[in-house]
Amino acid sequence: MNIDAKMVDYVAELAKLRLSEEEKLRMGEDLNNILVYMDILNELDTENVQAMTHVFDVNNVFRADEIKASYPREEILKNALAVEDGCFVVPKTVE
Amino acid sequence: MSILELSVKELRKKITNKEISVPEVVKAQLAHIEKTNPLYNAYHDINKNALLRAETVQKEIEAGTLDSAFAGVPVAVKDNICTTEMTTTCGSKMLTGFHSPYNATVVKRLQKAGAVIMGKANMDEFAMGSTSETCYYGAVKNPWNPEHVSGGSSGGSAVAVASYGAFASLGSDTGGSIRQPAAYCNMTGVKPTYGSVSRFGLVAYGSSLDQIGPIAHNIEDAAAMLAIISGYDDQDSTSLKQGPFDFNDCLKEDLEGKKIGIPVNYLGEGIDPEIKAAIYEAAKKLSELGAECEEFILPMVDYAVPAYYIIASAEASSNLSRFDGIKYGYHPKKFTDLEDLYLTARSEGFGMEVKRRIMLGTFALSSGYYDAYYQKALKVKALIKQAFDGAFAKYDTILSPVAPTVAPKLGESLNNLLQMYLSDIYTVSVNLAGIPAVSLPCGFNKENLPIGMQFLGQALSEKTLVQLAYAYQSITEHHHKKPQLEVL
Secondary structure, eight states: OOOOHHHHHHHHHHTTOOOOHHHHHHHHHHHHHHHHHHGGGGGSOOTTOOOOSOSSOOOOOOOOOOOOOOOOHHHHHTTOSOEETTEEOOOOOOO | OOGGGSOHHHHHHHHHTTSSOHHHHHHHHHHHHHHHHHHHOOEEEEOTTHHHHHHHHHHHHHHTSOOOTTTTOEEEEETTBOOSSSOOOTTSGGGTTOOOSSOOHHHHHHHHTTOEEEEEEOOSGGGOOSSSOSOTTOOOEETTEEEEEOOSSSHHHHHHHHTTSOSEEEEEESSSTTHHHHHHTTOEEEEOOTTSBOOTTBOOSSTTTOEEEEEESSHHHHHHHHHHHBSOOTTOTTOOSOOOOOOGGGOOSOOTTOEEEEEGGGSSTTSOHHHHHHHHHHHHHHHHTTOEEEEEOOTTGGGHHHHHHHHHHHHHHHHGGGOOSSSSSOOOSOOSSHHHHHHHHHHHHSOHHHHHHHHHHHHHHSTTTIIIIIIHHHHHHHHHHHHHHHHHHHOSEEEEESOSSSOOBTTTTTTOHHHHHHTTTTTHHHHHHTOOEEEEEEEEOTTSOEEEEEEEOSTTOHHHHHHHHHHHHHSOOGGGOOOOOOOO
16 A cells, blocks of 8 residues: 555544645655555455454443433533634534 | 652651641742753643642641542642643643643542642643753753653653652653653553543644543552542543552562563564663562562564554544644634634644644545544554463463653654654553553663663453553662753
């Protein structure tokens, strides 16, 4: 796999990162080095191996539908960018 | 000897016998931190209420309502574990000044046990790094030689204890982040079985790999801390349904009948010869205690690091998408619209290593590459788990190095990324397999830098690992050795 400038731009867009020209060059170089090394995994035949997401058997975890006190609204909002009428304020999203 | 150099157990005895009060301990602790922190940088934020808290704890002890292994004991907490007091920054500009609205479950349990939290310990940014140099608030320095790194990512947690700024601490381990700094700083650390300690309130890096665990001067203290923080928590859906660990019956000096496997392919090319010698010397000691040591070949060793970095980065790219500059975290001063707000907050708030792993993870999860990288890594994870299952069918534990070298000099590692990633070779597979491991001191190199080793065990074999470490520490002195601190 070769990560070219176009790929760096594409992945940065997906990741919502804005990279400087210098960062882009370095990122492309670093990712290429890392991915070349990761190709070692292709030595392994995993055709009949089941991908493992959880190391232990897990079941869906449900809780009883009980009404419980949540955190105070002002506590949750205290780290926000902007607050108005007890809500998070964000820039206009729909024209 | 200063009271700050006592073990948790010794301190508790003095508090119980009324030889010293909790406020006296905490006052001495604060004064010591003030002297050592400017050089070692173990703490980011110091608890302003520590003395007040000490007075409350002292009253409860006197009233007879509080009696635990950590009542009145000063501890440090890694800065990715949420506390309502003090900030929780994950060593990142992104979370400068962030105050959590809640306490992590481990923090609540420590507080209930009467521990006094002295401060939040510095770390690699979002736990991404093996040296604690990617910390936005400056690198953490090694008490054995401040020109060397502390290790990471829980560098501050290891150094807080190693420099006598706390009696024990909490770290987190996603790929070695408790065990490796413990090894570099002559500490004992435990990475518990996945799910045995609640992750509620731990800022997520790689959710399927992260575990919180203790760092202390010896295994007895570390085990006592693990007993307090472990056990089911309904606020963590991956929490195992079991009670807290009880280590009281495994603090024995006898290893008769224990079978120890030593992976020879961990001790081949690339390992520092002094570390290799220390591991074999430790095996000799363990044999003297009655254990049976045998060399074997552990399969899949070379594939653990690449599989780990794909999975951890993929999970990180998803977990860190919550940092949008709106609800909490870094807020840019200027932005034109919502998209610009996201981009500016993330680009100015995250450091380079975090951006790199987000990019790598985003790539591994992106359409067209998902199967080749992410799915492939999950399959390799299954093979690594199988390799361990095979080993633990024969052995009670695997004895392994923690890192291929002692603590490198500051600045050396970040110049060679791949080299830094590869230095995690002995630690990451433990997290992929979800199994527990104990890291403990086993010697020093010619330059007087600590060497660590680790015991790996099958899932939920913590008691066996604690017994091994306890027996080893009962006949060795490495963990008692003290660094010559440089203080102001």
